[in-house]
Amino acid sequence: MTAVAESYQIQTRRNRMGFWLFFLSESFLFGGLLVARYYLWGNTRPSMEDTVIGPLTIGYQIIxxxxxxxxxxSSFFMNRAEVAIANDDRKTFSRSILLTTLMGLIFLLGVLVFEWGWKTVDGQLVLGRHISPTDGVFGAVLYGMTGMHALHVLSGLVLLMLVWNLGRKGHFSPEKHWGVEATAIYWHYVDLVWVFFYPAIYLIGVGMKVTGH
Amino acid sequence: MENLFLVFIALPLVVGGAVLVGAWLLAKIMPGDAAMAKAAAAAQAAAVPARGPDYARLTPRRKSAFRTGLAVLLGLALLTIVEFYLAALGSVALMFVIIILKAALIMVFFMHITAVWRTEEAH
Incomplete structure (x- = not known):
């Protein structure tokens, strides 16, 4: 092994450790939001209205x-991209990154359009077709949790586009692809956070009708 | 009607545009010195091949890793469905067990948490 390759491996190990320490600090942020949810909502959760698109009515838990x-x-495709670049398959890498980005965008729009919902009040577009951020603890916690997560998804999408662009230019190889690995870990972290958030927001507790909007 | 336009057309365009502009700006900022940018441009001009020189040698390893990824995805999907139905039964304790299992699957197989303690590159 050459000295350059060895130093890259040492650097990557350090990067990895630093990245996980970053996730540790991030987990305090998301953990705080989860604690707020369980403390303020207890064994309840907001029960939202079903989404109606034309003649179609979709139950509020389906979306x-x-x-x-x-x-x-999207996490699966991100993993596929990482495996592909580590095994010199650049075409699969490129396609998988684009698919991951597309799915991330669908997720983000799903939250922004269907979960948050928008309505017009006096001709102005305002947040909260189902529930607004000012609807007491339900609104505040729901928007706090989904908003912070959506912000991380958005930054993940930017990273994905960056990595795709660098990959297209041939910056990564099976030996040197820390950029891809870091983006993949970040994207999986976003997924990991949602594993905890999804049941906390939509599944655990008794559905309560939100009043006040 | 105005609402539909904003929600289904304007908002996706704004969000999508923001992602693309952000990526472009970061790409402009990050490449570093002029020599690196020049090398990148040259690499782009040369058109990166779809497969590198080590592709054939790495094929068995790649197939095995793809299969592992697919198995993890199926496991996560199954656990999510079980979680969804457990919510209807109101079994919070079991749901927490499933959440922990899903988190473990993601951390071990997707995030490669064990690589943090690994001394040699076997990723």
């Missing part, structure tokens, strides 16, 4: 389940 499935699938 969160669907976007959760999309996020899990």
């Amino acid at each position: 969160p389940l669907a976007i959760t499935a999309v996020l899990l699938l």
